[in-house]
Amino acid sequence: MEIIKKTDSFVKKLPRKTTSFSARNWEEKQVIDKKLIKSMFEAGLHRGDLTQNWNPKMAPYIRGEFKGKHVINLVQTLLYLEEVCAFLEKEALKGKKFLFVGTQTHSSVVVKKTAIRTNSFFVNEKWLGGMLTNWKTAKRLVRRLNFLLMLEKTTYIQKLSKKERNDFKKEKNKLKKYFLGLRSMQKLPGVVILASQNQEMNALKECQRLKIPSVTILDTNSDPTLSDYFIPGNDDSYKSLNFLFKFFRLAIKKGRNKRQQLTIN
Template sequence: TKQQARDIIANEADRSGSHYVVDRWVGGLLTNYSNIYKRIQRYSELDGVIADKQFDDLLEKEQVRMLRLHRKMSKLYRGVKNMESLPAMMFVVDPVKEATAVAEARRIGIPIIALIDTNGDPDVIDYPIPGNDDAMRSIRLVTGVISDAVMRAKKAFDVDLEDESEDESDKSEA
């Protein structure tokens, strides 16, 4: 992801409870998810070890090695740390720069929404949003709208689940 978009994307994804990648796309994150998931679990374990009080009891050399590995893994996996299955859709800022991510999503049929500039091919994107993918203001605006839509959809989904569970409990009582 572009430097100017990283903070915006991370903040909006956190706000909507979505997963994100802002530093470097890990090849196979979608197409080889079962193996990548093991690395994500290792990152979570490392988080726990570093937060644990026993970490201070380790040798300094071991602490440095673990912190270095944690820093490296954090860049790759911090936004997908809690991702337990493949996403239902993907939002991309500048699909030209994120061609690997777009190709992986297309290969396994994940719909793609993208903020795309005039230098990009809208045919490879399921839902292109024409706009300036370099300017922070346009990135903030579009990402905010997408984030709001995700939050509304999650809220509506939760309401539907509650309605279904109430209907099932009414049927079992009758």
């Protein structure tokens, strides 16, 4: 509880001009921010990595240390969350498509759930090299998966021998494991959202190479200079990632709703 009390003093120092709450007066914003920071604390977003693993470039986003681990400054987390949500809303308003990436056990479910709810793409098993930089080849594999899934619904399988059915099932399951979340992706995404920088570094490097904007969750052992948009926070917890991705989902839906209204009018 001491961390929350200390954080309250930081909230009073928040800049009055912010992105997501510009329509509210300052007093209302202070109340909202304090509640959000408390929720972030309860979600474990303040829990950084071991102090010996830290990246000095993350110093501006670290509050201190506790029992051998860094404590992330949740005021910074809140400010960067606002910035990221404003960016996602703007990109959704433009009609951009989103790709969510999280291949670790604790991030896999969050990534898939958020992608499905926002009608976006996802990779939540393993990032295969060239999924973006060699999209021409990856797209052929996606088409192959779609073809096999279509055949599965016909009587074609019944005509195969036992060995052929096993081979069919093996190929289908392998492609499904890696490309299920890309089945409807016809071209490269407009924005890639990564559940972790260190754990999804290969995906991040492909985004950099293709100049695709990326949003990344940064733990205290990450490098903020490698990401276009980022949020300092615990990337090792389902609960903390689920908290952030809920806001991503709302921001994307808000942008799309605005786009739909503009189309109607």
